[in-house]
Amino acid sequence: MSSCLYECDVMHARFAPRTHRFVYRIFLFALDLDELPALHRRLPFFSVNRPNLYSFREADYLPTHEPVHNTDHVQPVCNLLGDKPRSLKQRVIDHLAGRGVDLTGGRVVLVTLPRIFGYLFHPVSFYFCYDRHGACVAALAEVTNTFREMKPYFLGPATRAEGAFRLRVPKHFYVSPFSDVDVEFDFMLRPPDARLAVQIDDHTGGQRTLTSTLTGPRRCSPGARLAWFTVIYPLLTLRIIALIHWHALRLWLKKVPWFAKAGRAAEQRDLYRPHTSLAPTKDAA
Numbered sequence: 689m690s691s692c693l694y695e696c697d698v699m700h701a702r703f704a705p706r707t708h709r710f711v712y713r714i715f716l717f718a719l720d721l722d723e724l725p726a727l728h729r730r731l732p733f734f735s736v737n738r739p740n741l742y743s744f745r746e747a748d749y750l751p752t753h754e755p756v757h758n759t760d761h762v763q764p765v766c767n768l769l770g771d772k773p774r775s776l777k778q779r780v781i782d783h784l785a786g787r788g789v790d791l792t793g794g795r796v797v798l799v800t801l802p803r804i805f806g807y808l809f810h811p812v813s814f815y816f817c818y819d820r821h822g823a824c825v826a827a828l829a830e831v832t833n834t835f836r837e838m839k840p841y842f843l844g845p846a847t848r849a850e851g852a853f854r855l856r857v858p859k860h861f862y863v864s865p866f867s868d869v870d871v872e873f874d875f876m877l878r879p880p881d882a883r884l885a886v887q888i889d890d891h892t893g894g895q896r897t898l899t900s901t902l903t904g905p906r907r908c909s910p911g912a913r914l915a916w917f918t919v920i921y922p923l924l925t926l927r928i929i930a931l932i933h934w935h936a937l938r939l940w941l942k943k944v945p946w947f948a949k950a951g952r953a954a955e956q957r958d959l960y961r962p963h964t965s966l967a968p969t970k971d972a973a
Contacts, residue, residue: 689730690720693913694799694884696904700935702866704897706942710935714801714924715907715917718880719744721777721796732915734802741918744802746776749813750830750840752783757962758954780815784826787842793820799880801925809834809925811932814886816879824879827853829888833863834932835949835963843875853877856891860957866939867898868947869955882906 702708733741781791800813815828827843839861843853856874874889890898907913
């Protein structure tokens with residue numbers, strides 16, 4: 689079984705307009721999407737598309753069968769006619785095929801946190817995509833905000849150098865009230881092996897204002913390890929959302945500027961499942 693767990697340190701460091709830094713520990717699932725049908729027999733308390741303590745639901749990810757909000761890209765007609773959505777792996781394959789990457793015969797490893805006791809919150813999930821020869825040829829960073837909106841960022845073969853995918857791209861997405869939508873994301877994603885190592889920086893006006901890293905070792909024997917992690921990391925998703933609000937309060941007390949979500953609705957582009965705070969703009973037709 690190539691699916692595993694990673695025990696990670698999450699670090700956020702803000703450099704401007706006020707300094708603020710924190711670190712906390714989590715664990716993440718690295719799921720080979722080909723192994724989903726068998727994983728419930730290998731991992732305790734884990735189910736796929738069914739309720740359990742840990743529940744992985746394919747519908748929670750990459751909803752490319754749904755309309756994209758405020759986009760210039762043309763969607764396939766079948767995506768908009770209410771067809772039954774394909775499997776998650778097939779959606780990834782189709783998404784990359786539209787960007788010139790052939791994953792036929794390859795595999796996809798998704799690094800994420802599934803539902804815990806039915807509650808879902810994964811700020812960012814990473815898809816590492818391997819071709820039929822085993823080479824990691826592309827990655828997706830699927831960012832989700834507290835409004836349950838999500839936006840995938842594509843890192844293709846041309847972005848890979850020195851063993852990592854690197855991409856600097858306009859964010860055009862509302863992630864935090866303390867970060868405007870017109871900043872740039874700078875991704876550095878290393879395909880996971882013995883360690884997971886990813887970094888996402890924010891740049892505003894040429895200045896790096898925030899860095900976020902996710903690093904940690906692969907943990908073997910995922911079945912036994914998951915039982916142990918359930919004890920030492922209880923109610924992990926609730927802890928993450930509580931920490932987000934706690935540090936938001938601290939940033940507010942430091943008088944870090946706050947940006948309203950509806951203030952720049954037209955600049956929030958290419959996202960799925962738009963919140964009602966977004967006025968209708970130029971949805972795909």
